[in-house]
Amino acid sequence: MSSLEETLQRAENLLQxxxxxxxxxxxxxxxxxxxxxxxxxxxxxxxxARWGYLSTITGIDRPSAAVEEGQTPxxxxxxxxxxxxxxAAVVSLRVRAPYSDAALPSICPLIPxxxxxxxxxxxxxxxxxxxxxxxxxLILADSWPEGVYPLxxxxxxxxxxxxxxxxx
Amino acid sequence: xxxxxxxxxxxxxxxIRTWARVNSPWAIHFNxxxxxxxxxxxxxxxxxxxxxxxxxxxxxxxPRHADVLICTGPVSLQAKDRLLRIYWQMPEPKFVIAxxxxxxxxxVFHGCYNIVKGIDEVLPVDVFVPGCPPRPEAIIxxxxxxxxxxKSGKRPERTMTVELPAGFEKPQAEVxx
Amino acid sequence: xxxxPLGENRFIVPIGPQHPALKEPGHFEFVVDGExxxxxxxxxxxxHRGIEKGxxxxxxxxxxxxxxxxxxxxxxxxxxxxVQGVEKLAGVEAPPRARAIREVFxxxxxxxxxxxxxxxxxxxxxxDALFMxxxxxxxxxxxxLEMLSGNRVHYSANLIGGVKYDLNPxxxxxxxxxxNYLEERLxxxxxxxxxxxxxxxxxxxxxxxxxxxxQLLGAVGPTARASNFAFDxxxxxxxxxxxxxxxxxxxxxxxxxxxxFVVRILETMESIRVLRRIFDNLPESELVTRVPRRIxxxxxxxxxxxxxxxxxxxxxxxxxxxxxRVKVRTPSLCNWGTxxxxxxxxxxxxxxxxxxxxxxxxSCNDRLVMVKRNHQDxxxxxxxxxxxYGIEYYR
Numbered sequence: 001m002s003s004l005e006e007t008l009q010r011a012e013n014l015l016q017x018x019x020x021x022x023x024x025x026x027x028x029x030x031x032x033x034x035x036x037x038x039x040x041x042x043x044x045x046x047x048x049a050r051w052g053y054l055s056t057i058t059g060i061d062r063p064s065a066a067v068e069e070g071q072t073p074x075x076x077x078x079x080x081x082x083x084x085x086x087x088a089a090v091v092s093l094r095v096r097a098p099y100s101d102a103a104l105p106s107i108c109p110l111i112p113x114x115x116x117x118x119x120x121x122x123x124x125x126x127x128x129x130x131x132x133x134x135x136x137x138l139i140l141a142d143s144w145p146e147g148v149y150p151l152x153x154x155x156x157x158x159x160x161x162x163x164x165x166x167x168x
Numbered sequence: 169x170x171x172x173x174x175x176x177x178x179x180x181x182x183x184i185r186t187w188a189r190v191n192s193p194w195a196i197h198f199n200x201x202x203x204x205x206x207x208x209x210x211x212x213x214x215x216x217x218x219x220x221x222x223x224x225x226x227x228x229x230x231p232r233h234a235d236v237l238i239c240t241g242p243v244s245l246q247a248k249d250r251l252l253r254i255y256w257q258m259p260e261p262k263f264v265i266a267x268x269x270x271x272x273x274x275x276v277f278h279g280c281y282n283i284v285k286g287i288d289e290v291l292p293v294d295v296f297v298p299g300c301p302p303r304p305e306a307i308i309x310x311x312x313x314x315x316x317x318x319k320s321g322k323r324p325e326r327t328m329t330v331e332l333p334a335g336f337e338k339p340q341a342e343v344x345x
Numbered sequence: 346x347x348x349x350p351l352g353e354n355r356f357i358v359p360i361g362p363q364h365p366a367l368k369e370p371g372h373f374e375f376v377v378d379g380e381x382x383x384x385x386x387x388x389x390x391x392x393h394r395g396i397e398k399g400x401x402x403x404x405x406x407x408x409x410x411x412x413x414x415x416x417x418x419x420x421x422x423x424x425x426x427x428v429q430g431v432e433k434l435a436g437v438e439a440p441p442r443a444r445a446i447r448e449v450f451x452x453x454x455x456x457x458x459x460x461x462x463x464x465x466x467x468x469x470x471x472x473d474a475l476f477m478x479x480x481x482x483x484x485x486x487x488x489x490l491e492m493l494s495g496n497r498v499h500y501s502a503n504l505i506g507g508v509k510y511d512l513n514p515x516x517x518x519x520x521x522x523x524x525n526y527l528e529e530r531l532x533x534x535x536x537x538x539x540x541x542x543x544x545x546x547x548x549x550x551x552x553x554x555x556x557x558x559x560q561l562l563g564a565v566g567p568t569a570r571a572s573n574f575a576f577d578x579x580x581x582x583x584x585x586x587x588x589x590x591x592x593x594x595x596x597x598x599x600x601x602x603x604x605x606f607v608v609r610i611l612e613t614m615e616s617i618r619v620l621r622r623i624f625d626n627l628p629e630s631e632l633v634t635r636v637p638r639r640i641x642x643x644x645x646x647x648x649x650x651x652x653x654x655x656x657x658x659x660x661x662x663x664x665x666x667x668x669x670r671v672k673v674r675t676p677s678l679c680n681w682g683t684x685x686x687x688x689x690x691x692x693x694x695x696x697x698x699x700x701x702x703x704x705x706x707x708s709c710n711d712r713l714v715m716v717k718r719n720h721q722d723x724x725x726x727x728x729x730x731x732x733x734y735g736i737e738y739y740r
Contacts (some may be wrong), residue, residue: 055655056659068664116681124397140393144245150282202422203415204418206417209497212480215483282393301417301554
C-alpha cells in the first residue's frame with residue numbers, strides 16, 4: 001500500500017505547479033483539476049517523469065442543470081478526464097470546456113496514441129480538439145448528421161429504451 | 169433470358185438446380201454489429217466438433233458465390249450499407265438467415281441510437297434463429313430448415329423491396345427461378 | 346496517420362469492415378508502394394451500437410446484461426469490470442467464494458479466448474490445420490463453461506454483489522480432467538510454434554515492437570507483454586480473488602509476432618495452473634451480498650485484465666437507479682494504434698498476421714485484397730471495385 005501512496009504522491013508533486021485543486025476520491029486515485037491552458041504542460045510533466053501511461057480519455061457531459069458543484073455557471077460544460085495509470089494508481093487530469101467554447105488542445109504531439117480518444121471526443125461530444133492530426137470520422141456512420149453529438153445529455157435517441165424496472 | 173427451353177426441359181433443369189442447391193449450399197457470413205457471440209458460434213460450426221462442411225455447407229468469403237447469407241447483429245447504421253451491398257451482389261435466388269436475438273429484434277440493444285433494430289427491417293429474412301447466442305446446433309438446424317423448405321419446393325414469398333445502397337448499380341441479368 | 350500525397354506507384358488497399366465487438370471492427374486502409382506498406386489508417390464504427398448512451402437509459406441490473414454483450418468473447422470480464430465498479434460505488438464487497446468463482450470464470454474465458462485467437466491467427470497465416478486443432482480443443486473449455494453456467498458464450502455469471510453459479514466437487518473434477526488434456530495440447534502447440542520451420546518463417550522478426558514503442562503507442566495486454574512492457578492488472582492491481590490466487594506475469598523480450606504467440610500460449614498454461622490452485626483451496630462463503638437498488642452518487646474507475654489487455658471502466662452515478670455515465674475503453678482500441686504504426690515497412694502479405702497478432706476480436710475472417718496493376722491514376726478502390734476486379738481477373 002505504501003508504494004501506491006508513494007506513486008500517487010509523486011504524481012501530486014509533479015502536477016503541483018499546474019493543478020488548481022487535488023482530490024483523492026478513492027485510495028488508488030488522484031483527481032487533478034486543471035485549466036485548459038495547463039493541460040499540455042501537465043501531460044508533459046507526467047511523461048518526462050515516466051509516470052505511467054495514458055489509459056483513456058473520458059468525456060462527461062455536465063449540462064447546466066447540474067447542481068452538485070456549488071458554483072456551476074449556468075452554461076453547460078463538457079468535462080474531460082485524461083486517465084493515467086501506473087500499477088494500481090490512477091491519476092485523472094480533469095479539464096472543463098464550456099459548450100460555447102468547447103475546445104481543447106490536442107495531446108497527440110506528446111502521446112500519439114491519444115488520437116483515437118480525441119477523435120472519439122470530437123464525434124461523441126462535439127469538443128473541438130485543436131491540432132489533432134486526424135479529424136475524419138472514426139465511430140459514427142457516414143450518414144450521421146453533422147452537429148449531433150450522441151453522448152451529450154441533450155441527445156435523446158428516437159426509440160428510447162423504456163424497459164421499466166419492476167419489483168424490488 | 170435469351171435461352172428458351174421447352175417446359176419439360178425447364179422442369180428437369182429446375183429439379184437439378186434444387187438438388188444441387190439443397191445438397192451443397194454456399195453461405196456467406198456477415199456481422200452487422202453483433203457482439204461476436206453469434207459469430208464465434210457460426211465459426212464453431214465449421215470446426216471439427218460440428219463440421220458442417222461434411223454436409224456440403226461451405227462458408228466462404230465472396231457474396232458472388234453465395235446462396236445463403238447468414239447474418240448476425242442488430243444492423244448498425246454504418247454496417248447497413250455494407251449489408252445491402254452484399255445482398256445485392258449475391259446471385260438469385262438468395263436466402264437470408266438471421267442469427268441471434270439482436271438480429272431478430274435488436275434484442276439487448278433495443279433503444280440504442282445507432283442500430284436499425286433487426287435484419288428484417290432491411291432484408292427479407294427466410295429463417296430466424298433465436299438465442300443469445302444460439303448454439304451451433306441451432307444454427308445448423310436453421311440451415312436445415314431452409315433446405316427442407318427448398319426441397320419441398322416452398323419458396324417464401326417476397327413482398328419486401330430491398331433498398332439499393334448509394335452508388336450501387338443494380339445487377340442487370342437477374343436470373344429468376 | 347494522415348496520408349502523404351499519393352505518389353507514382355502507390356495504392357490504397359482497403360481491408361473490409363467485417364468484424365465484431367464494441368468499437369473494434371475496423372475498416373483499414375493501407376497505402377502500399379509495390380509490396381511494401383507505407384501508411385495505414387483505420388475507420389471504426391461498423392459495429393458501433395451506442396452502448397454507452399444506451400447504458401444511461403437502463404437500470405444498474407439491466408446494464409449488467411448490456412455490458413456482457415459488448416463482446417461475446419470476453420463477456421464475463423466486461424461484466425466483472427462493471428459489477429466491481431458498481432460494488433465500489435455502493436460500498437459493498439462480494440464474498441470471498443464469489444470472488445474466487447469470478448476468477449474461475451475469468452481464467453476459463455482467457456483459455457477459450459486465447460485458443461480462439463491461436464486458431465484465428467494461424468488461419469490468417471495460412472495454417473488451417475492449427476486453426477482446426479485449436480478450435481477442436483477449445484470445445485473442451487466451452488463444455489466446461491456450459492456445464493458451469495448453462496450457456497456457451499454469455500455465461501452471465503456475475504451479479505451486482507456476487508455470482509449466480511456455484512461450483513461443486515464433481516464439476517471441479519470434470520474441469521480438472523479437461524485441464525489436463527488442454528495442458529498436454531498446449532504443450533504441443535508451444536512446440537509447433539517454437540519449432541515449425543514455416544511458422545517461424547512467418548512470425549519471427551515480423552511486426553517487431555520495442556518496449557519504448559509499446560509504451561508510447563499505448564499497447565496493452567499480451568501485445569505489450571510480448572514487448573517486455575510488463576504490466577498486467579491482475580498482478581499490479583489485483584481484483585476479484587487475484588490477491589489470494591495470484592498469477593505470474595508472462596513476458597517476452599523479442600516483441601515480434603512470434604513472441605506474441607508464445608506469451609499467449611504460456612499465459613493459457615498459467616491460467617490452468619491458477620485454476621487448479623483455486624479448485625484446491627476454494628473458500629467457503631455465501632455467493633451474494635445485498636446491494637441497494639439505488640447506487641450512491643459518485644465516480645469510480647474499474648480496471649480488469651481482459652484476455653486482450655487492460656479493460657477500463659469509468660462509472661459515474663448520480664444516486665439514482667440508472668448510471669450517469671459509463672465509459673468503456675476496450676483493450677483492442679489501444680492496440681489499434683500499434684498496428685497502424687507497425688504496419689509501415691512490412692509486406693502487404695504480412696498484414697493479416699500483424700492485424701491478428703494484437704488479437705483484435707477477429708472472430709470472423711477479415712480478408713485481405715491485393716491490388717497489383719499499373720493504374721495510371723492511383724486511387725482508392727472500394728470493396729466492390731476490388732471484388733469486380735478479382736472476378737474479371739480470374740475469368
